[in-house]
Amino acid sequence: MLKIVRNKKRQNSSEHSSGDQKHSHNNEHGLLPVRLYVGIFIVLLMMIFMNIGISMLPIPSIWIVSLLIFVAIIQTILVAVFYMELIHEDKFYSFVFGSAVLFMLLFFGITLGEIRGRDFFTATEGVKMMRGVDQNGNFAPGGPKLEKKSEGSH
Amino acid sequence: MSAHNHEGEHSKFLAHHFKSMSQQTAAGKLGMWIFMAQELLFFSGLFCAYGFMRFMYPDMVTQGQSSMDWRLGGINSVILLVSSLTMSLCVRSARSNNKAGTVKFLVATMICGLLFLVIKGSEWGMHFHEGYFPGKFFNPVAHAEIQDPLAHIFFGLYYVMTGMHGLHIVVGLGLMTWMLVRANRGEFSSENYVSLENTSLFWHLVDIVWIFLYPLLYLAK
Structure with missing residues (x-):
């Protein structure tokens, strides 16, 4: 026990700054x-x-x-x-990762919320959205050429 | 646990721009967590595209998912889970100064990663056999279950999502090969283990991505 305490003391004295001591505490977990x-x-x-x-x-x-x-x-x-x-x-790692999760949720919320908004405008404002057209494959980028597409292009 | 820490002495693994091993470890870990935050945002774009596709074409996505074999996906999930366990035990062994354990668990993790790729590759092969190619190459054979031309959107995203995940597995395997060489040299100990732990963090992130890919691509009908 005494040996462990002495080792720890020696270890602490070898640290160069208080910042290092903090790092040491954070990384030398069990x-x-x-x-x-x-x-x-x-x-x-x-x-x-x-x-x-x-x-x-x-x-x-x-x-x-x-x-x-x-x-x-x-x-x-x-x-x-x-x-x-x-x-x-160190709780800072959780903060870094957690902030990425937060921005991911914001990204999902705004993007997927916008799609729902399209349906709202289609229903209430009569705005024609690409979705109805897209279901036929006409505007799908790089998609297979459908008969309707070739008709539409002329 | 015996204290095997030579903070005061200059370790041969200590880079010249760090004051101590603990500072080097903290800096390495912080860099890795920032990188992983970026990785999370990268994959979130793909998951958002999936949500968009599911909202826009619910019937087509259901049809596309009918070609997914949930058993193979489930086996891959178990394999990745086992690999996460062995990777954690590998880091634990290194921190316990157990060289044999480190090497053993690292090899076990690599075998799991390779198995995952083999199963994923065979799944892709089965889809290609049916003619389910991505984008404009989508050309299902006559006896294929899915004939809806819109299904090319589902398969396009499926190949991108699983392909990017597979690429991360390949990168992880490359990192582990490097770690294996270093572990064999006896470079890892309770004092010097940050690169092995960062590799482990990367591997767990790959596991987390699959934790979401499996239910969304195979199970969510």
């Missing part, structure tokens, strides 16, 4: 037990089978997709917290 890694693996495995089960449920598609994404998010959190060891890393 090891997670192997049993925990295996436990997380089993939970993640069960979640894969849970997702397969959800896909076979006789419920509307929107609920299936929502449930699948919900389970996937929990799986992601488990991987990030335990396998990527965010549980005992």
Whole structure:
């Protein structure tokens, strides 16, 4: 015990600055037990089978997709917290990764919200959107040439 | 745990522009997390395209998904999950100064990555056999289940998403090969492990991307 304390003291005295001491504290975290890694693996495995089960449920598609994404998010959190060891890393790493998640959600929200807005304008303002045309494949970039397309081009 | 830390001494793995190994480790990890934030935003563009496609062509996407074999996708999910476990144990072994364990778990992770690519490649092969090529090359054979010409949009995105993911697997395997060489040289220890841990973080990110790809491409009918 005394030896450990002495080693630690020597280690601290060799640090050049208080900033380094902070880094040292952040990076020299303990090891997670192997049993925990295996436990997380089993939970993640069960979640894969849970997702397969959800896909076979006789419920509307929107609920299936929502449930699948919900389970996937929990799986992601488990991987990030335990396998990527965010549980005992510097909280700044979580902030960096979390801010990317935040911008991703903003990106999804704005982009996918805009599509819903198109339907709103189509219904209320009578604005003709490309979607109706697109269903025929006419405006699909690089798509196969349909008969309608060749007619339209003349 | 024996303290195997020579902060005061100049480690041979310490780059000249760092004061100590712990500072070097912190800088390396921060750089990796910033890179991973960027990776997340990169893949989010593809997932957003998927959401867009699903909203615009719900019937076509359902039809396209009917050609996906959820069993093969499930096997690949399990393989990637096992690889994540072995990669975590690999870093743990390195930090415990267990060279044999580090090498063993690294090789196990690489085998899982290769298996994943083989299964993914065979899936692509099956789709090509049916004529489900991306974009303007989409030309299903007569007996193919999907004949809707719009399905080229689904397969285009499917190849891009799984292809980019596969490319990340290949990059991960390349990094692991490099780590294997270094591990064999006995370079990793409780003092010097940041490059191995960064490789592990990259591999876990690849796993996270697949955690979303599998349900969205194979299961969400």
